[in-house]
Amino acid sequence: MSLLPTGLMASLARLLAIANKELIQMRRDRMTFAMMLGIPMMQLVLFGYAINTDPKQLPTAVVAEEQSPIIRTLLNGLQNSGYYHLKYNLQDPAAADTLLAKGDVSFVVTFPSGFTRRLIKGERPQLLIEADASDPSASSNAISRAQTIIDSALTHELKGPLADLNPGLSPVELIIHRRYNPQGLTQYNIVPGLLGVIITMTMVMITGMAMTREVEQGTIENLLAMPAKPLEVMLGKIMPYVGVGAVQTAVILLAAYYLFAVPFAGSLTLLLASVGLFIIANLALGFTFSTLAKSQMQAMQLTFFFFLPSLLLSGFMFPFRGMPIWAQWLGEVLPLTHFLRIVRGVMLKNADFYTVAQELLAIVLFTLAVGLLAILRYKRTLD
Amino acid sequence: MTELAIDVQGLVKRFGDKVAVNGVDLQLPKGEVWGFLGPNGSGKTTTIRMICGLLKIDKGSGQCLGFNVLTQAEQIRRLTGYMTQKFSFWNDLTIHENLDFVARLYQLPGRKAYVQQTLEKLGLHHRQKQLAGELSGGWKQRLALAAVTMHQPKLLLLDEPTAGVDPQARRDFWDEIHHLSSQGLTVLVSTHYMDEAERCDKIVYLANGELITQGTVPDIIHNAKLFTYRAQGEGVRLITEKLRAHEAIAHASYFGAALHVSGYHKAELLQAIQQVAPDVDWQAVEPSLEDVFIALMDKAGQDKRSYQ
Numbered sequence: 001m002s003l004l005p006t007g008l009m010a011s012l013a014r015l016l017a018i019a020n021k022e023l024i025q026m027r028r029d030r031m032t033f034a035m036m037l038g039i040p041m042m043q044l045v046l047f048g049y050a051i052n053t054d055p056k057q058l059p060t061a062v063v064a065e066e067q068s069p070i071i072r073t074l075l076n077g078l079q080n081s082g083y084y085h086l087k088y089n090l091q092d093p094a095a096a097d098t099l100l101a102k103g104d105v106s107f108v109v110t111f112p113s114g115f116t117r118r119l120i121k122g123e124r125p126q127l128l129i130e131a132d133a134s135d136p137s138a139s140s141n142a143i144s145r146a147q148t149i150i151d152s153a154l155t156h157e158l159k160g161p162l163a164d165l166n167p168g169l170s171p172v173e174l175i176i177h178r179r180y181n182p183q184g185l186t187q188y189n190i191v192p193g194l195l196g197v198i199i200t201m202t203m204v205m206i207t208g209m210a211m212t213r214e215v216e217q218g219t220i221e222n223l224l225a226m227p228a229k230p231l232e233v234m235l236g237k238i239m240p241y242v243g244v245g246a247v248q249t250a251v252i253l254l255a256a257y258y259l260f261a262v263p264f265a266g267s268l269t270l271l272l273a274s275v276g277l278f279i280i281a282n283l284a285l286g287f288t289f290s291t292l293a294k295s296q297m298q299a300m301q302l303t304f305f306f307f308l309p310s311l312l313l314s315g316f317m318f319p320f321r322g323m324p325i326w327a328q329w330l331g332e333v334l335p336l337t338h339f340l341r342i343v344r345g346v347m348l349k350n351a352d353f354y355t356v357a358q359e360l361l362a363i364v365l366f367t368l369a370v371g372l373l374a375i376l377r378y379k380r381t382l383d
Numbered sequence: 384m385t386e387l388a389i390d391v392q393g394l395v396k397r398f399g400d401k402v403a404v405n406g407v408d409l410q411l412p413k414g415e416v417w418g419f420l421g422p423n424g425s426g427k428t429t430t431i432r433m434i435c436g437l438l439k440i441d442k443g444s445g446q447c448l449g450f451n452v453l454t455q456a457e458q459i460r461r462l463t464g465y466m467t468q469k470f471s472f473w474n475d476l477t478i479h480e481n482l483d484f485v486a487r488l489y490q491l492p493g494r495k496a497y498v499q500q501t502l503e504k505l506g507l508h509h510r511q512k513q514l515a516g517e518l519s520g521g522w523k524q525r526l527a528l529a530a531v532t533m534h535q536p537k538l539l540l541l542d543e544p545t546a547g548v549d550p551q552a553r554r555d556f557w558d559e560i561h562h563l564s565s566q567g568l569t570v571l572v573s574t575h576y577m578d579e580a581e582r583c584d585k586i587v588y589l590a591n592g593e594l595i596t597q598g599t600v601p602d603i604i605h606n607a608k609l610f611t612y613r614a615q616g617e618g619v620r621l622i623t624e625k626l627r628a629h630e631a632i633a634h635a636s637y638f639g640a641a642l643h644v645s646g647y648h649k650a651e652l653l654q655a656i657q658q659v660a661p662d663v664d665w666q667a668v669e670p671s672l673e674d675v676f677i678a679l680m681d682k683a684g685q686d687k688r689s690y691q
Contacts, residue, residue, distance in 0.1 A: 217471075217473075217474065218467065218469045218470075218471045219471050219472065219473055220471075221437065221465075221467050221471045222465075222467075222471040222472060224437055225435060225437060225460055225463070225465040225531075226460070226485065226488045226489065227457070227460060227461055227488060227489065228488055380456075381436065381437055381438050381439055382432060382437050382438055383438055383439050
């Protein structure tokens with residue numbers, strides 16, 4: 001005799017039967033099973049290693065007309081702090097400006113002419129640090145440390161006869177320019193970025209269903225039996241959603257301007273052309289997913305598999321330059337990374353076509369590669 | 384000699400290490416209606432799909448409507464109407480939208496008027512704005528037939544088009560097929576229904592991916608060289624299993640209340656039934672197509688089992 005009442009035993013038996021059936025089905029759907037294990041693993045690695053909310057090694061350009069031991073000491077101090085990675089040594093301020101606008105560097109450190117002489121004379125020369133503040137969280141720590149770094153570097157340098165140059169007041173007047181976003185408002189960064197995130201999410205998912213829906217409903221047999229070529233099917237399935245993307249873009253841009261007061265510095269035409277390209281890139285990727293997936297469920301899972309790194313490694317949620325190099329390379333593959341640079345560049349930094357040309361090219365290459373894969377994967381038979 | 388719409392030799396299709404179709408030859412003259420029969424999994428659907436280019440042909444050759452089946456699938460598709468058992472049009476499009484889509488893909492001239500004309504012929508004119516998914520099974524198949532014949536194909540490949548459809552709708556469907564055939568269309572239709580098989584000019588019978596027999600219904604019955612006895616009454620039910628177990632009896636099955644017992648050797652069969660059921664009143668009858676098919680199916684099944 002069981003200790004449990006018969007009704008409960010029967011209920012438990014049925015419950016276990018259902019649980020067992022679910023388990024069998026879960027094991028049979030390899031893709032879902034892999035996803036359930038794969039996504040947490042990916043999250044773990046990405047969150048754990050790639051994401052850094054205290055970004056260090058930020059690329060920095062130095063503009064100095066002169067060389068001196070003191071300047072070298074200051075630069076060493078910045079470098080050794082771990083926050084600044086001195087990548088470029090320039091004479092021309094305009095060249096440094098372009099690097100900042102393109103997002104190739106996060107900081108430009110400028111030593112005005114006569115810096116060393118004025119420092120030794122005790123005239124408190126200015127030292128200018130321009131930061132790309134379009135993403136305030138990326139630069140804020142480095143900026144807040146700058147004064148301390150400079151002062152401690154100088155303490156070592158200004159010894160002996162120069163020691164009295166180093167009383168309470170810092171011997172260098174540090175000027176910080178938060179470029180593109182002087183108030184450090186995060187929505188200046190987030191709202192334009194959301195444009196890219198929303199397009200990525202919706203466009204990939206919508207077209208991801210495109211072919212799998214035909215397969216699941218059996219209409220693929222008809223589509224294949226009729227005279228339609230792969231490219232026609234692909235473009236035909238993508239086209240209507242370009243319109244959907246255009247509407248999304250209009251809504252987000254209007255909201256950015258009127259609700260969030262994000263400034264619009266650059267060319268609207270350039271921005272819209274870039275958005276158009278970006279929409280097509282994502283639709284092409286979605287179509288490719290739908291030729292790879294066997295069901296709508298799988299297409300959805302592929303979408304998330306792609307969406308997660310897009311969100312985490314593109315520089316949308318966390319500073320791109322703060323990530324380790326391997327994560328940055330991974331990020332470079334994602335169209336969202338390039339789109340974010342374009343949209344932030346054009347909206348906040350008044351970047352022109354030549355400044356963003358490289359990013360546009362990257363998205364074009366991505367689209368071509370993905371489109372080619374889709375065409376190759378598209379089967380003209382039911383094999 | 385009559386011209387052939389389909390003329391293929393030695394078609395082979397493998398899925399992994401399973402051979403679905405194993406060397407099927409088919410010569411189908413223009414303008415005829417041929418029935419494609421055989422148990423589930425015998426390779427009927429696979430053969431039809433290979434002919435219209437929906438599956439790659441692993442081995443074999445031939446032509447369909449004058450085009451090479453291996454290299455000219457595109458041209459064959461243009462001149463072929465292919466209809467599946469499962470409604471494979473768009474449930475979330477209206478009747479009109481489905482037909483209009485097909486007409487656009489085939490770039491049919493005078494499209495709008497033609498679609499309207501098709502709707503009227505179908506008798507769905509007043510329901511054209513209804514979603515296709517809301518139609519009953521019979522109407523769905525009629526819509527599908529109208530859709531796959533819109534581009535005026537020369538060949539119709541119908542894969543169990545009337546499965547799950549009521550008898551009235553099936554009869555209407557077949558009237559339409561004969562009407563199309565009278566206009567010169569060649570039709571290859573797979574079915575499990577004997578009454579439909581009897582409506583065909585000729586029948587091809589497939590089992591385990593191989594062509595077992597073909598010909599007109601009387602030919603097939605005659606060639607099967609089967610002898611059948613019929614009996615009915617209470618005593619019969621009790622001895623059915625015993626009859627089935629007897630080696631001289633190819634199969635025993637019920638047609639209504641009557642039991643049909645068939646075998647390949649008349650004398651042995653007669654001896655067997657008299658031995659197992661001497662009290663029953665046995666009548667010699669002409670074997671029906673179904674008797675022949677069940678016998679063929681059993682035989683093919685036994686061959687397969689002994690082969691394995």
